[in-house]
Amino acid sequence: MKTSIHLAALAALLPSTIAQTTNTDACSPLKLVYSRATGEPGLTSPTAGYGAAGYALLTNLTALVPGASGHALDYPAGFLPTSSNIGTTALLTYLSSASTRCPSQRYALGGHSQGGNVTYHAIPRIPAEILSKIVAVTMFGSPKCQPQVVGRCNSYCYVGDFACDGPGGGKFGNGGTESLNLRVKREEMEMAVNCEKLLALKPQGEKSRFASGFGGAHMSYAADGVYVQAAACYIKQQFEKSKAAGAR
Ligand SMILES: *[C@@H]1O[C@H](CO)[C@@H](O)[C@H](O)[C@H]1NC(C)=O
Numbered sequence: 542m543k544t545s546i547h548l549a550a551l552a553a554l555l556p557s558t559i560a561q562t563t564n565t566d567a568c569s570p571l572k573l574v575y576s577r578a579t580g581e582p583g584l585t586s587p588t589a590g591y592g593a594a595g596y597a598l599l600t601n602l603t604a605l606v607p608g609a610s611g612h613a614l615d616y617p618a619g620f621l622p623t624s625s626n627i628g629t630t631a632l633l634t635y636l637s638s639a640s641t642r643c644p645s646q647r648y649a650l651g652g653h654s655q656g657g658n659v660t661y662h663a664i665p666r667i668p669a670e671i672l673s674k675i676v677a678v679t680m681f682g683s684p685k686c687q688p689q690v691v692g693r694c695n696s697y698c699y700v701g702d703f704a705c706d707g708p709g710g711g712k713f714g715n716g717g718t719e720s721l722n723l724r725v726k727r728e729e730m731e732m733a734v735n736c737e738k739l740l741a742l743k744p745q746g747e748k749s750r751f752a753s754g755f756g757g758a759h760m761s762y763a764a765d766g767v768y769v770q771a772a773a774c775y776i777k778q779q780f781e782k783s784k785a786a787g788a789r
């Protein structure tokens with residue numbers, strides 16, 4: 542039809558920021574809504590707008606929770622001071638429209654670095670009715686958990702991550718070294734995702750093996766993988782808890 546051809550042509554010309562207002566991804570039992578870190582590539586990249594850690598989190602989560610799906614927040618993730626606010630508004634808009642379209646959908650929110658900031662600043666502004674549908678929040682290299690989501694939030698922080706290993710970050714305090722116990726756990730985890738062991742890790746204070754490259758510890762969440770896998774296990778656990786509570 543003529544009209545639909547015109548619409549398709551128009552959509553192809555519009556910048557991707559317009560696409561976020563449609564928010565048409567399919568309903569699912571659990572939706573991971575994730576915001577990427579500063580400078581990570583957008584929706585058409587191989588990591589589909591999730592960023593490296595976010596994309597690994599999504600694939601780990603969908604392997605653990607069949608039927609779960611994701612939404613990469615469409616926001617600039619840029620260096621301008623306005624970027625984070627644009628993200629927070631986009632997140633609130635998305636949650637409001639998705640919650641209307643998909644009334645029984647549950648959410649896991651998350652982000653890395655600036656994406657964690659976006660999530661952190663949105664949480665106090667999420668209406669209670671939608672907040673009750675958020676089963677888990679997982680952040681990497683980000684601020685600490687907001688009081689509104691205590692008991693369903695982990696803010697993962699590697700030792701030496703400049704963004705969170707200090708006052709105001711996910712972790713308060715200073716570094717440390719990887720204990721033998723943690724190293725053994727990590728070696729076991731590399732064989733297979735073992736949620737029992739991963740959930741026993743503290744969300745703050747693990748040492749990344751990849752801390753020396755670009756961005757140091759702050760950019761090694763995907764390459765190291767320990768906290769990514771732990772986050773996927775945590776979201777699964779929280780989702781199952783919420784289903785059990787709903788069934789009572
Ligand atoms: C996160 O927000 C804090 C203030 O809330 C700011 O100091 C910091 O630069 C932000 N970090 C990123 C990566 O956006």
Ligand SMILES: *[C@@H]1O[C@H](CO)[C@@H](O)[C@H](O)[C@H]1NC(C)=O
Nearest residue numbers: 597600601604763764766769
């Ligand atoms: C889980 O995340 C790790 C770490 O980023 C990644 O190496 C691995 O491929 C992911 N596993 C799955 C099943 O997606």
